[in-house]
Structures are given as structure tokens and as C-alpha cells.
Amino acid sequence: MKPRTILLLAALLSFILAVPGASHAASKPVMVYYMPWYTAKPYSDGWGWHWTMNHFNPDGVNASGERQIASWYYPLIGPYDSSDPAVLEYHVLLMKLAGVDGVIVDWYGSANFLDYGINNQATVKLFQFTRKAGLKFSICYEDQTIQHMIDGNYLAAGDAIVRAQQEMLYLQTNFFSDASYLRLKGQPVLLNFGPQHFMMSSNWEDIFSVLGATNQPAFFTEDNRLPVSTGAFSWPPMWMSQVPGTGGVLSGAALKSYLADFDQKAGNWPAFISSAFPRFHDIYQRAGVRNYWGYLGDRHGDTLRETLSRGMTNSSAIVQVVTWNDFGEGSMVEPTQEYGYRDLGIIQDFRRQYLESDFSRNTNDLTMALRFYNLRRQYLTNIVVSAELDRIFTNIVSGKIEVANLQLDQLTK
Secondary structure: OOHHHHHHHHHHHHHHHHHOOOOOOOOOOEEEEEOOOOOOOOOOOOOOOHHOOOEEEEEEOOOOOOOOOOOOOEEEEHHHHOOOOHHHHHHHHHHHHHHOOOOEEEEEEOOOOOOOOHHHHHHHHHHHHHHHOOOOEEEEOHHHHHHHHHOOOOOOHHHHHHHHHHHHHHHHHHHHHOOEEEEEEEEEEEEEEEEEOOHHHHHHHHHEEEEHHHOEEEEEEEOOOOOOOEEOOOOOOHHHHHOOOOOOEOHHHHHHHHHHHHHHHHOOOOOOOOEEEEEEEHHHHHOOOOOOEEEEOOOOHHHHHHHHHHHHHHOOOOEEEOOOOOOOOOOOOOOEEOOHHHHHHHHHHHHHHHHHHOOOHHHHHHHHHHHHHHHHHHOOOOOHHHHHHHHHHHHHHHOOHHHHHHHHHHHHO
């Protein structure tokens, strides 16, 4: 082959690789931020705080058959329990069909205090299903829990660092060592929502000192980087909606300014995480939990499209979609009565455009998860049908969509 021909082919290859969506390998993982904190009847004995906020009564049903819950929005499957295997199956099937790479779980630790232990058990169950679906998982540690345990006389103030070290050892033993745990350049990815208690970098150095050399985390805090951190992650800046004159509404211009400023400072860090989100419409004031926190409009999906586009095209190492299922703040992309599968369809479109040009899933495919969920509910005690549903699950997560659809059709005849 002539040298000129070789140079032309090399140039063509470089061009193809530079075109968004031309590569079949995702250049960055797309994760969804997941809340494991819901308890609900009949799986549990009662309704948890995140469905009631001590104000709403989910036992009350309106004329449309919807329960009264602490949200402006209603899950497509109704209010659910985060430990329910059928729900977890449904969630990971949706994620797989939507082109999501994994979950980042909002984690309150493993202590038997308040609902922390129950939430941790739900997290462990969730990860059983993410593994089966071939999804990655990661943790966002809430260090505010330390202060709550101190205030509740569960923990002495002098033992705060030791308690946090115990939580890191728990993560190392139970999660970091898992092949499905998300890593960045060989380090387990660990987010912190804050910090809110351990404000000094030296605190975190002490906390991480108990971890093995291979488990020193790629550590990301919110908005701003600590010296000990790899970087930080963006988040819906609802504090900007509290500026006098805004009327509690976060404008598109203010959001763009925040995201541009974040990207600029993040460019000097070893790595950063971009957050994409559909809206923010919390129920807190109506529930009497706290004063109105703010409002970010959905704009017919454009808020998600714009924030997701930024995350896909900037130099972030990871994109996280905020959130999968925070119904109290109205930021969920999980299917609802109000928005259906629209938000997951947007994620599908952007995956196809920027990460995986031959990604073939569409919004019609997403309905398979609900069909599967309803059949699992209907035949929960039927051993034969349950075994067939297990096979269908495997086919869906393996990409054998046509086969799985035929199997579902056979079960619904």
C-alpha cells in the first residue's frame, strides 16, 4: 500500500472516531442516582416516611385509583417498597433497556439507627439485581448521618472518625471488592453528598487510612473539590432559586451559568462528574417538612436534554442522571403517570447519538419491563411461570428482545 493511501486511511479513521456516536464503545459511563429508602404495604407492615412525610396517607385512594403520597408525581407501578425483588427487577430492566450503565446509591451507612440499616439491606438487594443485569454500581456516602447519630445519642462525638472508618471498611468488604463496582483508573468511585459533617480534607484522609492500597477511592464531593478529592460532581443548584427576586424559580439562565462555572473550575481537576436532571419540584412545603426549596421547570423535557447533552460532550469522566426515583423532590426519570417513558427515551436517544451509534432500544422496548413486572406479580407463587420469567429476564438483559417479546406474549395469552 502506498504511503499516501496509508495516511488517507489513518486520517479517515481519526475522523470517524471523532464523530459523536461513531464509536461502539461508551467513552464514559452513564449512571443513575438511586434512592433505596422506600417502604410500602403490602411488602412491609406500613408506609415509610418518604411516601408519607408524616402528612400524606397512602391508604387513601382517589377516584383515579391513586394513593395519596408525598409527591406531585405518581410512579407507573404505584408506590413501592425498595426491598421488593419484583420492583428491583423492574428497575434494572428499565435501566438496561434505557441504555444506563449503572446506579449510584444514596447511602446512609450500615448502622442500625433510624432507617439506615433497612436502607442498606435494600441496597444490598438492589446490587444483586444490578449484577444479574450486567450493570455497574457505586455509592454516594451521606456523612450527615454522623451528626444525626451524635444528636440521637447513638454515637459519641469523639467516635465520629472511627464510625466513618467502620463504614469505609464495610464498603471495602461488601462492595469495593465486587467486580461490578464502578472504578475509575483502578480506584473505586465514591461520592459524598456534601461534605456536611467532615469538612476538612484531613478528616477524610484519616477516614480513608483504614482502606487497602487498591481501595483508596476516586473521591468526589458536591460542587467543590477538597484536596483529598479526585474531583466533584454538579447537582441541581436550587440554592440559586432562593436569591431575592427569583420568586423561588431557578431560571434557565441561572442554571446555564452554574453549569458553565462548574465545568470551568472542574477543568483543573483530575476528573469530575456531570449531573443531568429533568426538573426539580419538591413536595416539602405542602408536607410541612420545610419551607419551599425551589422550582426548576421540566420544559417539556428540554431541561433533561440540555443537561444531558452537556454531560455527554464535556470532559467529565462520568455522567450521573439525578435522579432515578426521588419522588419527594420530583427529579425522577423512573416512569410516572405524568411523563410515562419520555425521560428514559431521551436517555436512549443521547446514548445512540453520543456513545453507541448502533444502540437499538427505543421507548416501545421500555414497556417490556412493565409487562414483565405485572406477570411477576400475577404469578408470584407459580414455580413454572416464575422459571419462565427468569429466562425472559436473562433474554432481555442479553439483548434478545424479539425472543423475550414472544415469550411475554405466550404468557399473556
